[in-house]
Amino acid sequence: MASCATISSSEAEAAAAKVDASEISSIKVIAESKGGSLIPITYHSITGLHDNDNAAPHLAASIPLIDFSLLTSHRAEALHQLRKACAEWGFFMLTSHGIPDSLMEELMIKSRQFHDLPLQEKEEFADNDPFAPIRHGTSFCPQAENVHYWRDYLKTLTFPQFNFPHKPPGFREVAYDYSQKIRLVARKLLEGISESLGLESNSIIESTGFDSGLQLFVVNLYPPCPQPHLALGMPSHSDLGLLTLLMQNGIGGLQVKHDGKWVNINTLPNCLIVLLGDQLEVVSNGRYPSVLHRAILNNADTRISVVLSNGPALDKEIGPVVELLEKEKPLFKSMKYRDYFQVKQKTQLSEKSSLDDIRL
Numbered sequence: 583m584a585s586c587a588t589i590s591s592s593e594a595e596a597a598a599a600k601v602d603a604s605e606i607s608s609i610k611v612i613a614e615s616k617g618g619s620l621i622p623i624t625y626h627s628i629t630g631l632h633d634n635d636n637a638a639p640h641l642a643a644s645i646p647l648i649d650f651s652l653l654t655s656h657r658a659e660a661l662h663q664l665r666k667a668c669a670e671w672g673f674f675m676l677t678s679h680g681i682p683d684s685l686m687e688e689l690m691i692k693s694r695q696f697h698d699l700p701l702q703e704k705e706e707f708a709d710n711d712p713f714a715p716i717r718h719g720t721s722f723c724p725q726a727e728n729v730h731y732w733r734d735y736l737k738t739l740t741f742p743q744f745n746f747p748h749k750p751p752g753f754r755e756v757a758y759d760y761s762q763k764i765r766l767v768a769r770k771l772l773e774g775i776s777e778s779l780g781l782e783s784n785s786i787i788e789s790t791g792f793d794s795g796l797q798l799f800v801v802n803l804y805p806p807c808p809q810p811h812l813a814l815g816m817p818s819h820s821d822l823g824l825l826t827l828l829m830q831n832g833i834g835g836l837q838v839k840h841d842g843k844w845v846n847i848n849t850l851p852n853c854l855i856v857l858l859g860d861q862l863e864v865v866s867n868g869r870y871p872s873v874l875h876r877a878i879l880n881n882a883d884t885r886i887s888v889v890l891s892n893g894p895a896l897d898k899e900i901g902p903v904v905e906l907l908e909k910e911k912p913l914f915k916s917m918k919y920r921d922y923f924q925v926k927q928k929t930q931l932s933e934k935s936s937l938d939d940i941r942l
C-alpha cells in the first residue's frame with residue numbers, strides 16, 4: 583500500500599470525495615478502474631481505532647459444528663447439539679448436508695461469471711423495490727445510509743416463485759437446483775429446532791407458513807479493497823428470515839459476534855454456514871437469538887458469498903409460537919413478514935434495530 587507521501591493530491595482529493603453509492607451501480611467497477619490506494623471517505627465505516635482488535639482466535643476451536651446426518655441416525659444427540667448451538671451462538675457450521683460438492687462449485691463459478699458480466703448487462707436489474715424479483719445493486723441501501731459498503735449484490739426471490747437471471751448460460755438451472763436443495767435442508771433443520779424447543783416437529787413450519795415461505799437468494803461480491811481496515815463489506819447486522827444458509831468461495835471474511843467478540847468464520851470445504859435470523863428469535867420467544875454478523879474485507883482477493891435466507895410466508899402474521907406462551911409472556915409483537923421484510927430492506931443495516939422495534 584502506498585504511503586501518504588507518494589499519493590498525488592488529485593488522488594487524495596478523489597478519494598476524499600463524498601462518493602455517493604446511490605450514484606454508482608457497482609463497487610467492482612470503481613475498484614477495478616481506480617487502481618489507487620485510497621477509498622472514498624463515504625466508505626469509511628470502521629471508525630473505532632480498535633474495532634478489529636477483538637477478533638477472537640481462541641474461540642475458533644469452540645465454533646459449533648453439526649453433522650446433518652445425525653438428525654436421522656442419532657436424533658437425540660443432534661437435537662442436543664442444535665439446542666446448544668442455537669441458544670449459545672445463533673449460528674453453526676453444517677457438515678454432511680447432502681448437497682453435492684460439484685453443485686456448490688458450479689454455483690460459485692456461475693456466480694463469479696454473473697458479476698463479471700459487463701455492467702450494462704447487469705444494470706437492467708437495477709431496482710430499489712425490495713420485492714423486485716431480481717435486483718442488482720451495490721452497498722446495502724444507498725439512499726438510506728450514512729456510509730456505504732464495499733459490496734455488489736444480486737438478489738432474487740426464489741420461492742414461492744423462482745425468479746433468476748437467464749445469464750450467464752446455465753446459472754439459472756444451477757441456482758434452481760441449489761435453491762430447492764437448500765429449502766429441504768432448512769426445512770429439516772426447522773423440524774429439529776422445533777423439537778429442540780420442546781415443540782412438535784412441524785410447529786415452526788406450520789406457524790410460519792414455511793411451505794409457502796419466502797426464499798431470498800443473494801450472491802455477494804466483495805472486490806479487493808485497498809484500505810480493508812477502514813471499510814466493511816457488510817456492517818454488523820442480523821438476517822431477517824428464519825434460517826440463512828451461506829457458502830463462500832474459500833476466501834474468509836465472515837465474522838459472527840459471540841460473547842461480545844468478533845469471531846472469524848473460515849469454512850471447511852463443502853460445509854454450509856447456518857445463521858439464525860430475526861424471525862427465529864421471534865417464534866422461539868427469544869430463546870434462540872438471531873446472530874450478529876458482518877463481512878470484512880481484504881486487499882488481495884475477490885470474495886463471493888452465496889446466501890439463502892429462508893423465511894416465513896409473506897402474509898403470515900409472525901409472533902412467538904403459541905405453545906411457548908402457555909407458561910411465559912410474549913417478548914415480541916406479532917407482525918406480517920411482508921411488513922418486516924419491507925422495513926428491513928429499506929432502512930440502513932444497523933445491528934438488530936428492526937427487531938428492537940417489535941420487542942415488547
Ligand SMILES: O=C(O)CCC(=O)C(=O)O
Binds near residue numbers: 828830836877
Ligand atoms: O458475505 C458474508 O459472509 C455475509 C453476507 C451477509 O451477511 C448477508 O448477505 O446477509
Ligand SMILES: [Fe+2]
Binds near residue numbers: 819820821875
Ligand atoms: Fe447477513
